[in-house]
Amino acid sequence: MTTGQIADMLRSKGLKVTPQRVEIIRFLQTHRTHPTAQQIYEHVLRKVGSVSFTTIYNTVRVLEQMGQVRKIPISETGAIYDIDTSDHGHFVCEVCGSVYDISYEVSFQILGQVKRTELVVYGVCEKCAGKDSATDIKAPS
Ligand SMILES: [Zn+2]
């Protein structure tokens, strides 16, 4: 999305186009790291100079309602935001907090219609498993 398209999108939702809001969207588009609201806040603050938490929350909520962003609840860090709204799950490293996209397939036996699934797998990522500190995580024998 170009800055112009971002601006049009905000306007169509009755939101004023501010440098803060544009930066929130641009950050989500260019950093596919699944940021938390706190990380979005810190980035926009660095870039634009001033921003409130309310602006962050309101903007991501509008994006979520428009289907442009997915909010995924993570038990360690709170919710993360993903601009990739395709069906995929997440692997969360309990050591470094990194979030990785994973693909999976499940078949459900549900009487009704599945609207969406939310899969979060917790573990230790490859990078952290290679470190000595990872031995702390092993279950006691
Ligand atoms: Zn890790």
Ligand SMILES: [Zn+2]
């Ligand atoms: Zn993702």
